[in-house]
Amino acid sequence: MMKQDLKSLNRKEMINWFKKENYPGFRAEQVFNWIYKNGVDSFHEMTNLPEELRSELDEKASVKSNLLLKKTLQASDGTIKYLWELTDGETLESVYLPFYEDMRHSVCISTQLGCAMNCIFCATGKGGLVRNLTTGEIIDQVLEIQKDISSGEFGKPGITNVVLMGMGEPLANFDNVIKAVEILNDEKGFAIGIRRITVSSSGLVPGIRRLAELNLQLVLAVSLNAPNDLLRNTLMPINRKYPLDELLSAVKYYIKKTSRRVTFEYILIDNVNDSPEQAYELVSLLRGIKCHLNLIPLNPVRGVKYRRPAREKILLFRDIIEKNGIAVTIRQERGPDIEAACGQLRHSGSKG
Numbered sequence: 001m002m003k004q005d006l007k008s009l010n011r012k013e014m015i016n017w018f019k020k021e022n023y024p025g026f027r028a029e030q031v032f033n034w035i036y037k038n039g040v041d042s043f044h045e046m047t048n049l050p051e052e053l054r055s056e057l058d059e060k061a062s063v064k065s066n067l068l069l070k071k072t073l074q075a076s077d078g079t080i081k082y083l084w085e086l087t088d089g090e091t092l093e094s095v096y097l098p099f100y101e102d103m104r105h106s107v108c109i110s111t112q113l114g115c116a117m118n119c120i121f122c123a124t125g126k127g128g129l130v131r132n133l134t135t136g137e138i139i140d141q142v143l144e145i146q147k148d149i150s151s152g153e154f155g156k157p158g159i160t161n162v163v164l165m166g167m168g169e170p171l172a173n174f175d176n177v178i179k180a181v182e183i184l185n186d187e188k189g190f191a192i193g194i195r196r197i198t199v200s201s202s203g204l205v206p207g208i209r210r211l212a213e214l215n216l217q218l219v220l221a222v223s224l225n226a227p228n229d230l231l232r233n234t235l236m237p238i239n240r241k242y243p244l245d246e247l248l249s250a251v252k253y254y255i256k257k258t259s260r261r262v263t264f265e266y267i268l269i270d271n272v273n274d275s276p277e278q279a280y281e282l283v284s285l286l287r288g289i290k291c292h293l294n295l296i297p298l299n300p301v302r303g304v305k306y307r308r309p310a311r312e313k314i315l316l317f318r319d320i321i322e323k324n325g326i327a328v329t330i331r332q333e334r335g336p337d338i339e340a341a342c343g344q345l346r347h348s349g350s351k352g
Contacts, residue, residue, distance in 0.1 A: 112168025
């Protein structure tokens with residue numbers, strides 16, 4: 001019999017599962033608390049459950065981690081990259097990003113094994129898409145990193161921010177991602193504020209519109225990377241299916257439904273999308289949209305010929321955007337020396 005992975009259920013679903021199995025709903029609340037407030041991955045450690053119930057649950061369900069830690073790499077800035085092996089032998093990566101100066105502990109997690117988007121500047125898509133991650137596999141990245149960084153007591157220091165910007169296109173795994181967001185935000189789960197959760201997208205228009213309907217107050221980050229369709233078609237094949245006018249229409253709909261500002265991510269590539277003329281074109285494209293522009297100088301990716309612009313070009317590009325009234329920042333680089341920065345995560349292999 002296939003065991004039910006309880007970490008693939010949000011709290012309401014877990015209560016319903018317990019009731020279906022003829023257990024009181026409050027027992028589900030207790031298990032939920034053990035998993036997310038105490039980091040416990042064995043029913044037999046859940047001491048406020050009757051011993052008979054613990055044994056029965058152990059036969060029917062699982063709270064064990066879906067991830068086996070294979071390797072960690074720590075950067076000079078404290079960033080840690082984790083390589084995990086899943087139960088089917090596949091591997092994935094996720095990243096811990098400490099910002100000690102403002103007591104922020106962020107994690108960047110993956111939502112798919114590989115990626116189908118095949119953006120030309122990104123390592124993740126080079127091997128294509130293998131499969132979606134389950135909700136449990138998404139959540140376990142946060143749980144296992146939390147265990148690893150906790151000193152003495154689970155949750156101290158606690159993870160404060162989660163960005164779903166690792167391997168994969170989150171909105172292509174919509175249901176599992178939204179369920180993971182619910183668990184992360186649940187006051188009886190991780191209790192991470194919804195505005196501290198970021199979901200990224202390469203521009204999957206139906207997913208953005210579907211997300212808008214949920215009216216969640218999370219951060220939507222859209223990878224833009226070009227000020228026109230001709231260039232974006234080259235950099236991001238998804239643009240051929242959902243060109244800029246459709247993408248921006250969906251973004252405006254999202255803003256209207258949620259009243260939230262959208263973040264646009266723009267990876268700066270030397271002599272590709274970083275000219276002053278392209279900066280002015282970008283200003284024209286984004287003018288009137290409630291947004292923030294995040295400039296990301298290209299991180300080196302093995303097998304990719306592109307390079308990051310010189311510092312002067314980056315600053316000039318930013319200044320043009322800023323002087324034309326659009327909020328803009330240059331992203332603080334984290335973990336490039338261990339290939340943990342934006343666009344560097346890889347699906348590094350399969351079974352064997």
